[in-house]
Amino acid sequence: MKRPQSRTPKGPARTAVDPADILERLARLRIQTWSYTFEPGVRHIGPMAQEFAEVFGLGGDARRIRLNDAIGIAFAAIRGLHAMLEENEARLTALRAELEALRGGVPRPGPGNMGGAGRRGGKKRAPGAPPT
Secondary structure (H helix, E strand, C coil), rough: CCCCCCCCCCHCCCCCCCCCHHHHHHHCCCCEEECCCCCCCCCCCCCCCHHHCCCHCCCCCCCCHHHHHHHHHHHHHHHHHHHHHHHHCCCHEEEEEEEHHCCCCCCCCCCCCHHHHHHHCCCCCCCCCCCC
C-alpha cells in the first residue's frame, strides 16, 4: 500500500508564531454580521477579508479569508488563551498561599463564624432583644 505524500510545508517555509501576539491581533478585528449582495437575507459572521489580510498578512488576496488561515488563527488564539489561563491559575495559587500565610492560622470567614456574637465572643441575643 502506498503511503500518501504529505502536503505539509518543509524547511524554511515553516515559521513559528507567537500565540499571545495572534490573540492580541485577533482581539482588534471587528467581528460583524453581513450578507453577500448575491445572497440577500443570508447572514454570515466574521471579520472582513480586507481587515483580516491587513492584520495577519495571510492568504493570497484581501478578497477572501482562506479556511486554513482562519483555522490556524483560531488554533493559535486558543493556545494564547490557554497560556493566559495557566498563568492566571498559577498567580491565583500563589496569592492563595500568600493569603493563608498572612492569616497565620486565623479561621476563614464562613457561614459558621461570621458576624453576630460569635465574632465578639459574647452571648447570642434573642430575636428582638435590645443590645447590651
